[in-house]
Amino acid sequence: MNWSLSDLMKHREPLHFNENLDLKEDLINRSFGISDASLIKVDGYAIKDRDAVLVSAKVTGKIVIPSSRSLKLVDLNLDFSISEYYAVEGTNLDRFGPEETVLPIEDDQIDFSRAVADNIILQIPMQVFAPEEETGDEPMPSGNDWEVVSEQDAEKAQTNHVDPRLAKLKDLFNSESSESK
Known part of the structure; x- marks a missing residue:
């Protein structure tokens, strides 16, 4: 999902997107623990905000990672939201709050697929256990x-x-x- 900033700035209304992304290869290459990934569903809006663009989306899917204890493969369901501003160089960043994520736009392109993959990697908890390990049965x-x-x-x-x-x-x-x- 790549967008041109200049195209997004032409939209008067928010741009709605609802896509299934195949990020399996990218996630496996970028994260040591991920061994598989389903199609990632991304549903959201890109909204023009003066000289920046707010992209807000809901991300759902599933990745497979090893258990922290036994290295058995465990399914990790993903269900989270992303809200990021993309701003051109020279944008006054003082208008954004400290809790808001503001990313620079390079070459007039927003690569939101990359942002989704980044956020998936950030969603992986430090410890993951297989269901039988959590209950203590194993x-x-x-x-x-x-x-x-x-x-x-x-x-x-x-x-x-x-x-x-x-x-x-x-x-x-x-x-x-x-x-x-």
């Missing part, structure tokens, strides 16, 4: 001389662990009290 992964433990198990092991150098001290008071009797 055992934690382990291997030769290593294992993954939950935070609760790690805390229990930490509280139950006694430094062997200090192990004899735990009986010190017991032996003194029995000698004094």
